Amino acid sequence: xxxxxxxxxxxxxxxxxxxxxxxxxxxxxxxxxxxxxxxxxxxxxxxxxxxxxxxxxxxxxxxxxxxxxxxxxxxxxxxxxxxxxxxxxxxxxxxxxxxxxxxxxxxxxxxxxxxxxxxxxxxxxxxxxxxxxxxxxxxxxxxxxxxxxxxxxxxxxxxxxxxxxxxxxxxxxxxxxxxxxxxxxxxxxxxxxxxxxxxxxxxxxxxxxxxxxxxxxxxxxxxxxxxxxxxxxxxxxxxxxxxxxxxxxxxxxxxxxxxxxxxxxxxxxxxxxxxxxxxxxxxxxxxxxxxxxxxxxxxxxxxxxxxxxxxxxxxxxxxxxxxxxxxxxxxxxxxxxxxxxxxxxxxxxxxxxxxxxxxxxxxxxxxxxxxxxxxxxxxxxxxxxxxxxxxxxxxxxxxxxxxxxxxxxxxxxxxxxxxxxxxxxxxxxxxxxxxxxxxxxxxxxxxxxxxxxxxxxxxxxxxxxxxxxxxxxxxxxxxxxxxxxxxxxxxxxxxxxxxxxxxxxxxxxxxxxxxxxxxxxxxxxxxxxxxxxxxxxxxxxxxxxxxxxxxxxxxxxxxxxxxxxxxxxxxxxxxxxxxxxxxxxxxxxxxxxxxxxxxxxxxxxxxxxxxxxxxxxxxxxx
Ligand code: BES
Ligand code: ZN
Numbered sequence: 146x147x148x149x150x151x152x153x154x155x156x157x158x159x160x161x162x163x164x165x166x167x168x169x170x171x172x173x174x175x176x177x178x179x180x181x182x183x184x185x186x187x188x189x190x191x192x193x194x195x196x197x198x199x200x201x202x203x204x205x206x207x208x209x210x211x212x213x214x215x216x217x218x219x220x221x222x223x224x225x226x227x228x229x230x231x232x233x234x235x236x237x238x239x240x241x242x243x244x245x246x247x248x249x250x251x252x253x254x255x256x257x258x259x260x261x262x263x264x265x266x267x268x269x270x271x272x273x274x275x276x277x278x279x280x281x282x283x284x285x286x287x288x289x290x291x292x293x294x295x296x297x298x299x300x301x302x303x304x305x306x307x308x309x310x311x312x313x314x315x316x317x318x319x320x321x322x323x324x325x326x327x328x329x330x331x332x333x334x335x336x337x338x339x340x341x342x343x344x345x346x347x348x349x350x351x352x353x354x355x356x357x358x359x360x361x362x363x364x365x366x367x368x369x370x371x372x373x374x375x376x377x378x379x380x381x382x383x384x385x386x387x388x389x390x391x392x393x394x395x396x397x398x399x400x401x402x403x404x405x406x407x408x409x410x411x412x413x414x415x416x417x418x419x420x421x422x423x424x425x426x427x428x429x430x431x432x433x434x435x436x437x438x439x440x441x442x443x444x445x446x447x448x449x450x451x452x453x454x455x456x457x458x459x460x461x462x463x464x465x466x467x468x469x470x471x472x473x474x475x476x477x478x479x480x481x482x483x484x485x486x487x488x489x490x491x492x493x494x495x496x497x498x499x500x501x502x503x504x505x506x507x508x509x510x511x512x513x514x515x516x517x518x519x520x521x522x523x524x525x526x527x528x529x530x531x532x533x534x535x536x537x538x539x540x541x542x543x544x545x546x547x548x549x550x551x552x553x554x555x556x557x558x559x560x561x562x563x564x565x566x567x568x569x570x571x572x573x574x575x576x577x578x579x580x581x582x583x584x585x586x587x588x589x590x591x592x593x594x595x596x597x598x599x600x601x602x603x604x605x606x607x608x609x610x611x612x613x614x615x616x617x618x619x620x621x622x623x624x625x626x627x628x629x630x631x632x633x634x635x636x637x638x639x640x641x642x643x644x645x646x647x648x649x650x651x652x653x654x655x656x657x658x659x660x661x662x663x664x665x666x667x668x669x670x671x672x673x674x675x676x677x678x679x680x681x682x683x684x685x686x687x688x689x690x691x692x693x694x695x696x697x698x699x700x701x702x703x704x705x706x707x708x709x710x711x712x713x714x715x716x717x718x719x720x721x722x723x724x725x726x727x728x729x730x731x732x733x734x735x736x737x738x739x740x741x742x743x744x745x746x747x748x749x750x751x752x753x754x755x756x757x758x759x760x761x762x763x764x765x766x767x
Contacts (some may be wrong), residue, residue, distance in 0.1 A: 160341070176213065178318035178321075178473075179253060180317075181224060181226050181317050182226055183225065183321060184220075184224050184658045185316055186217065187219060188215070188221075190213070190315070190323045191324070192326070193213075193322055193325040193366075194328075195208075195313055195327040198329075199337070201298040206276065208313060209273065209274050210313050210314055210664070211270060212274045214269060215718070217266065218263075220265055221262060221265045222260050224258050226307075227256050227259045228254075229278045229312045230275050230310075230312075230314060231276045235273050238270045238272060245262055248260075249473060254307065276605075280537060281311040281312050284302055284311070285300070285302075285753040286298065286300050287299040287300070291506060292371065293390050294388065296554065297334075298371070299301070299341070299372075299387075300371065301365050301426075301429065302368045303367070303434060303441075306538040307539075313363075315366075319472050320360045320472075320474055321363070321580070322360035325356075325357045325361070326354070326355060326356045328353070329368065329370075331351040331370045332749075334348070336372070337351075337355075337370045338385055339369040339439070340366060340413075340436035341438055344389060347354070347416040357438075357627055359735050362471055369423055373386065374386065374387070376703055378395065381419050381423075382419070382421065384421065384422050384424065385423040385439070391426050392448060394424045396449075397446070398422055398457060400451070401420065401422065401457070404457065404458055404492060404496065411567065412574055416578070417442065420438065424442055426720035427443065427445065427718050427719060427751070429443045429444075429753065431529070431721065432446065432722060433457065435464070442460070445718060445720055446689070448655060448688040448689070450689075451685055452656070455490075455493050456460070461489075463485050465484075466480070467482075473581040473583040474583075475541070475542065476531050476534075478581065479530070480582055482550060483545075484550065486550065486697060501654075503624065503625070504626045504657070505656070509547070509548045510624050513549060513552070517616060517617070518572075525615060526543065528613055529550055529583050549611070552617070554621070556608075562652040563767055591603070630659065632661050633660075636661060639665070643725065644676065649723070650681070655688050661694060669698060669701075670702065673701055674704040675706065684699075684706060684710045689723065693714075693727070696727060697730055715744045718746070719752045720756075721756040721759055724748075724752070724756055728760050745760060
């Protein structure tokens with residue numbers, strides 16, 4: 146442990162506030178979070194105010210974090226999570242006194258506990274002057290060339306799972322919530338957007354003020370800075386994007402307002418004020434991130450035909466499952482994602498009908514089957530309840546939480562009927578709003594509120610097998626889609642040499658095409674791909690989900706006409722879900738490995754640390 150500063154105990158007396166004391170009994174202990182050093186049951190951050198200056202020249206954020214804290218009777222040390230932060234000074238407010246602090250030694254991916262002595266049993270304020278460093282893995286700084294407009298730099302943050310600690314000192318566990326506000330200074334002319342309502346802005350001076358009045362976990366604090374324009378869709382929804390991307394984005398998300406209404410009609414009032422979507426440059430590592438008030442989204446969902454908007458339904462659904470009721474720690478990740486996939490498909494069912502939602506369910510089930518196959522040598526990773534202690538949660542979280550979680554919730558719905566299930570879910574979000582949830586708390590709530598009244602025993606229902614046992618329980622239902630029947634017929638015909646008929650395919654949505662591409666036969670030849678390409682122009686498709694499937698086949702089969710498209714896609718797209726499987730497929734052969742290494746050299750500057758790290762690990766393990 147390194148002590149940076151020592152001060153006399155007398156200073157304490159000066160800065161302990163006289164606000165009412167909170168005793169430890171009013172702060173029930175949280176279950177331990179294996180990915181946070183914080184001890185919120187002793188000293189808890191109630192509110193964080195960030196004063197930030199974003200400097201594109203040095204690629205750093207210079208910040209002051211003012212933390213409003215409450216210490217229990219036995220709490221004499223505020224413990225914060227930090228990683229690669231440069232902590233310059235820790236002080237009290239008025240009168241300003243420098244405070245002693247220490248930083249524990251750094252642990253892989255967890256970073257360093259920052260320890261600050263505080264007065265026991267009191268509320269007080271701590272100011273931390275700090276700057277980010279090159280090791281701020283949450284941040285991606287983009288050069289103008291990496292943006293759509295090519296004239297202005299761009300910055301965005303990605304906090305989930307445990308990256309927020311790399312850009313501000315915080316109690317970085319999903320089970321720990323605080324309200325926050327921020328004053329952000331950016332270069333004049335650029336705009337700052339944060340995951341809250343924007344209260345005031347002086348764009349000419351580059352000053353922005355944000356306030357989040359609801360307590361949220363640190364992973365949901367996000368910032369983006371760039372040449373951003375805004376266009377409302379209706380009174381409470383709208384789109385942020387670079388001006389060059391704005392009209393395309395607004396067209397794609399025209400139904401945003403209807404989506405929020407559909408969600409509210411299912412599970413209760415949207416509680417976050419506005420719902421906006423921010424379309425980021427293509428290096429954004431995820432499809433979407435559910436930052437409150439402003440979903441951050443990849444531009445790869447701008448297909449031009451609104452066919453990929455279920456991703457927005459997903460991020461919107463997180464406004465209930467995840468942001469309102471939050472997984473207590475990352476071992477309970479399925480409570481965030483499984484519920485959100487379920488909710489997303491219910492929104493899409495409301496907007497587009499059951500047949501549409503059934504297609505999503507079948508595609509999701511295919512993903513689940515592939516993931517189960519991938520993980521067959523590590524069955525523990527296929528339980529819904531995870532044990533991620535000692536692991537980087539970003540490596541341990543996979544499709545299982547999403548699609549196995551979804552299947553479990555469909556099963557419960559089937560057991561009790563949709564009406565009771567919907568009433569239960571609405572009550573669940575209400576009763577636990579702005580709180581965190583463990584799998585075990587969920588199970589006891591489920592048992593008391595839904596199963597027992599319906600005469601179902603939790604123990605014999607099989608639900609615990611889904612949660613605590615690997616794989617899918619025997620007899621698990623397999624979803625089906627009526628609209629995919631035509632696709633399957635076309636696939637059978639294709640295997641015996643007949644191309645799908647244009648009269649059939651003109652009616653196909655991108656989901657049908659996805660099913661078609663996924664269903665192409667093993668042993669597909671380059672000649673067959675050429676015929677398909679000539680008829681349906683997959684190499685040129687503007688739908689990135691389809692392009693991805695097509696490029697996967699191209700790598701498997703060695704279909705040279707798609708080479709340029711593959712390289713272009715890999716160099717410019719940072720979405721890990723697409724990038725990683727393509728690299729995995731490439732490195733299966735010696736020639737592919739060399740090609741992959743060459744492409745990675747060209748593309749890595751465009752990847753966020755999350756994607757870059759995953760791809761680099763692939764090279765390291767080969
Ligand atoms: N919250 C996730 C993204 C995430 C998960 C970030 C884990 C970091 C760690 C987000 O809601 C999500 O699931 N995005 C998906 C899209 C969704 C439709 C399945 C994605 O990015 O592909
Ligand atoms: Zn999600």
